[in-house]
Amino acid sequence: MCQPVLVSDQRETSVCVLGLGLIGGSVVRAAADAGRTVWGYNRSSSAVVDATAEGFDAADDLPAVLQRAQREHALIVIAVPMPAVDSVLTAITEHAPDCALTDVVSVKAEMLSAVERHGLAARYVGGHPMAGTSESGWAASTADLFHDAVWVVGTEADADPIVWSQVAQLALDCGSVVIPAESVEHDRAVARISHLPHLLAEALALSGAAGGDLALTLAAGSFRDGTRVAGTAPDLVRAMCEANSTALLIALDETVEVLKAARMALAAAASTADLVTAGHAAHTRYTHRQRWDITDITPGDDGWQDALRKAGRRGGALRAL
Amino acid sequence: MCQPVLVSDQRETSVCVLGLGLIGGSVVRAAADAGRTVWGYNRSSSAVVDATAEGFDAADDLPAVLQRAQREHALIVIAVPMPAVDSVLTAITEHAPDCALTDVVSVKAEMLSAVERHGLAARYVGGHPMAGTSESGWAASTADLFHDAVWVVGTEADADPIVWSQVAQLALDCGSVVIPAESVEHDRAVARISHLPHLLAEALALSGAAGGDLALTLAAGSFRDGTRVAGTAPDLVRAMCEANSTALLIALDETVEVLKAARMALAAAASTADLVTAGHAAHTRYTHRQRWDITDITPGDDGWQDALRKAGRRGGALRAL
Structure with missing residues (x-):
């Protein structure tokens, strides 16, 4: 034994x-x-x-x-x-x-x-x-x-x-x-910091390409960085995202709600204040962790x-x- | 004259x-x-x-x-x-x-x-x-x-x-x-490749911070790159996004729809195939432009x-x- x-x-x-x-x-x-x-x-x-x-x-x-x-x-x-x-x-x-x-x-x-x-x-x-x-x-x-x-x-x-x-x-x-x-905590955390970033990068790449060659010609640093991981082989991205679908769904739903709220503020008052202020504070927390x-x-x-x-x-x- | x-x-x-x-x-x-x-x-x-x-x-x-x-x-x-x-x-x-x-x-x-x-x-x-x-x-x-x-x-x-x-x-x-x-075409293009990337970076930073110190401790390259421009001064981000609110609203609405569709596929079939396949193709088009x-x-x-x-x-x- x-x-x-x-x-x-x-x-x-x-x-x-x-x-x-x-x-x-x-x-x-x-x-x-x-x-x-x-x-x-x-x-x-x-x-x-x-x-x-x-x-x-x-x-x-x-x-x-x-x-x-x-x-x-x-x-x-x-x-x-x-x-x-x-x-x-x-x-x-x-x-x-x-x-x-x-x-x-x-x-x-x-x-x-x-x-x-x-x-x-x-x-x-x-x-x-x-x-x-x-x-x-x-x-x-x-x-x-x-x-x-x-x-x-x-x-x-x-x-x-x-x-x-x-x-x-x-x-x-x-x-x-x-x-x-804990296992579940781990999965929720990596959904937020590893799997969601891949889905957002794919969505951003789609938005850029929907703008045609003109948009892609004008693309600079913010687009390049924001889409970088969309260059990862689709099989690898699918394997890791789909194995963690329960936790990823929670993070994705939250983000859709955040963007819908941003959309409402932009349509109603041409304002991005809430999202940009909170996002910047969150980024500061990340860089100062x-x-x-x-x-x-x-x-x-x-x-x-x-x-x-x-x-x-x-x-x-x-x-x- | x-x-x-x-x-x-x-x-x-x-x-x-x-x-x-x-x-x-x-x-x-x-x-x-x-x-x-x-x-x-x-x-x-x-x-x-x-x-x-x-x-x-x-x-x-x-x-x-x-x-x-x-x-x-x-x-x-x-x-x-x-x-x-x-x-x-x-x-x-x-x-x-x-x-x-x-x-x-x-x-x-x-x-x-x-x-x-x-x-x-x-x-x-x-x-x-x-x-x-x-x-x-x-x-x-x-x-x-x-x-x-x-x-x-x-x-x-x-x-x-x-x-x-x-x-x-x-x-x-x-x-x-x-x-x-054309002016309107320019504004639509930069909404996709410059202003939308900022809003997505802010949203991703928020999702990571919502995962607390554990998530931020585990964050690596995909999160760092995906949130980089959320470090830009909020006033600058707001000024450029809000001045282009009409075009940005179109790009943001499209992206919300893309993410909602991804959410449905993830919930229904634990699949990210459609988004990941299309996103990777779009990224390839960008890198090969x-x-x-x-x-x-x-x-x-x-x-x-x-x-x-x-x-x-x-x-x-x-x-x-």
């Missing part, structure tokens, strides 16, 4: 990464750099060949990889695309049912549901490193991808303190700071999950355990 | 600039660099003192400056803020009623109406150099502000070919390319205004007269 055990240093826990794409590959590299014992699995053998050639421990035999995780009490990191998650969870249930489990998928509530369906929730603490590039695959992975990034660690009301600490330590070892947040260090909460103490979540809501981050 | 006269080279026309702020000051510098005879007026004497100290011809006596324009058949460039336009037009009616007239105000239909109210429309061709910085005033003006910028030259159905050529030549002498466009040179239309020929407007609508620009 690989029951998580509280060790004096969570860094003694070995790490098993499933999926050697940009994120999973970068976890392997970063964990290895940090001195952690780490090995990986990838379904297609080309990434395995490339990783092995670079001296990393990788294989395309999922049962064997998971059986080793079970033997070595490893922390398993799910780093496959969302559509592949179910089959990976089935294999974990069979070959490594007692291992601590995390993931790097960008939407957390849907992932938590999948883990619950497979009866693995007791050992699961979700994760989301907020890092990425426009490239993908093992070849694009780097050991410093997560340096100075924020890594959300799922902090449900019933989170296991030992698993939570193992996941947080991995994030820290990869060079990130840890932001504690300050992350502060959470230092006084120990996983396992009474009410630690709630204390961490409250700290995360107020902009707190962990730099060390 | 300073009836515009067709000269073999429009560059013999001297230039009288009213208002020595960022744009007007830069016109003075650029026109002087191009070898044009140019002088300026400013209401406050500090800019006049500074400009004079740098060797430019400047004064704070508006009647005297305009009487010289009348004597020398100058092209008058109105470069004062919109609220000051009426009093300047009154002075022109009194002291330089026969001069050719242009302006650098960012909204063209409202400016045209003001000129018509003062009975000066026959000598007027509007202009809008699409250049600027976040700074203002004579001290911020530079001779190269308009280099490689686009300069919209108002091309109404009854535009005078001689005045039009004088205005276009000034834009070319300042280093810009000339985009011919190509400006082409208008070379075969001569102001004064039959139907020249309509031919130039059609060329402008198709992305055409003049690099020379």
